[in-house]
Amino acid sequence: MRRTMSIWKENIKLKSLSIAAGLLASCCLATSLDAHEVITCKSPDGKFALRHTYSDQQPYIGDTAIIEVATRKILVPLTSNRALSELQLVWSDDSQRVAYYDETTQTRPPRVFFRSGSSFNETALPELLPPKLPASAASGDPETKARIEPMRWLKSGDLLIESELMNPAWGRVSSKITIAFDRENRPSVRNAEEQKASIVDYFLLLPADDFEGPPSVWLRHARSGGGNLYLCEAQPREKYVDEKNGYMICGGDGAQPGLHIALFRYRDGRPLLALCSDELEGDDSVSLRFFELGPDNKMREIERSVFPVADSKDNGWKFELPREGKAILVRARKSGKILHKVTWNGETFQEAK
Numbered sequence: 001m002r003r004t005m006s007i008w009k010e011n012i013k014l015k016s017l018s019i020a021a022g023l024l025a026s027c028c029l030a031t032s033l034d035a036h037e038v039i040t041c042k043s044p045d046g047k048f049a050l051r052h053t054y055s056d057q058q059p060y061i062g063d064t065a066i067i068e069v070a071t072r073k074i075l076v077p078l079t080s081n082r083a084l085s086e087l088q089l090v091w092s093d094d095s096q097r098v099a100y101y102d103e104t105t106q107t108r109p110p111r112v113f114f115r116s117g118s119s120f121n122e123t124a125l126p127e128l129l130p131p132k133l134p135a136s137a138a139s140g141d142p143e144t145k146a147r148i149e150p151m152r153w154l155k156s157g158d159l160l161i162e163s164e165l166m167n168p169a170w171g172r173v174s175s176k177i178t179i180a181f182d183r184e185n186r187p188s189v190r191n192a193e194e195q196k197a198s199i200v201d202y203f204l205l206l207p208a209d210d211f212e213g214p215p216s217v218w219l220r221h222a223r224s225g226g227g228n229l230y231l232c233e234a235q236p237r238e239k240y241v242d243e244k245n246g247y248m249i250c251g252g253d254g255a256q257p258g259l260h261i262a263l264f265r266y267r268d269g270r271p272l273l274a275l276c277s278d279e280l281e282g283d284d285s286v287s288l289r290f291f292e293l294g295p296d297n298k299m300r301e302i303e304r305s306v307f308p309v310a311d312s313k314d315n316g317w318k319f320e321l322p323r324e325g326k327a328i329l330v331r332a333r334k335s336g337k338i339l340h341k342v343t344w345n346g347e348t349f350q351e352a353k
Helices: 017-026 199-204 215-223
Strands: 031-034 037-040 048-054 061-068 073-080 087-091 097-102 111-116 119-123 145-153 159-167 171-181 187-194 247-250 259-265 271-277 287-293 299-301 317-320 327-332 338-344 349-351
Touching: 048 073, 048 087, 073 097, 073 119, 087 145, 097 145, 171 199, 199 215, 199 247, 199 259, 199 271, 215 247
Parallel strands: none
Antiparallel strands: 031 037, 037 048, 048 061, 061 073, 087 097, 097 111, 111 119, 145 159, 159 171, 171 187, 247 259, 259 271, 271 287, 287 299, 317 327, 327 338, 338 349
16 A cells, blocks of 8 residues: 555545545455455455445445355345444454454444354354553543454464553553353353553553654554555554564654654663654664653653664664664664664663673
8 A cells, every 4th residue: 555645544434436446456455356346354264255345326335244255145244334444354263253343333342253054143242341440540531442352263262352441641551351152152251361561551652742643543553564454454463563572663654754662671660662763755763762651651752862872864874673682773774784782771771892
């Protein structure tokens, strides 16, 4: 997809058939069967998929369903008047179970279907308790947005779900919920675990004025693999949002340069975010900034002197943040040769001699 498209346009429903056709023509990730139909989210065995049709009349966005690929038979009608970028199917490896996610109804549990012969039967999930609000959060705040997204099917047959609450004033809280199913496919909550603060939480607390749009929008951009049109076709989220290792990649969109973010911690556990920016229409990873958690529970920029190597605008080098480990590499832009290796020791960065 062309990077010149603004991040805001990804969240706006397609309003004309010509726009839809243009987007489909520029995206080779899904299969277009004709000018008004897109097939994506295929099951691992290739027999079933998500079909999205575009109407000939306004608002031009038509119906979405799970279909049998070979015959195009509709097995499960799902929704109407949605943008395809808002929809996703999460399949089990054996293609026998599927969870359906719709971003416009993300406050409700995902719909779950079990294969029965050549059709699918729906199983309603139990009520899922939201994660606990922080002490500073006001109950019932309309700015607090919920999201309940199916992550993956486990080898045990359980479904892993992520539930989160986000608010621009205090950031995010989240939990991972494991749903088990008995022999009759009746669901129950096997486990619900509150998640510790990760790089995602600290990213959301960065100054909003530093971005072309709030950090929450850029988080969605990163989670979808840099703004891919179809959620199903994005690469695994961990490639772009690696909470385990404290690393994020967020591709630019023409108005906002691309970002690389790494999480370091002080010896007492406090977070330090390194944010490396590309040039808007130039080289990658050329500007490096650092943020720490302030008394107002917001990430604030600190002096650049914490890092012993200056920015690279006039020096012909770029920065490489670590996905693993604590060392930032400074490379020559043209040759890629390592010029400096700077390691975090829990208090400051020190250059290896």
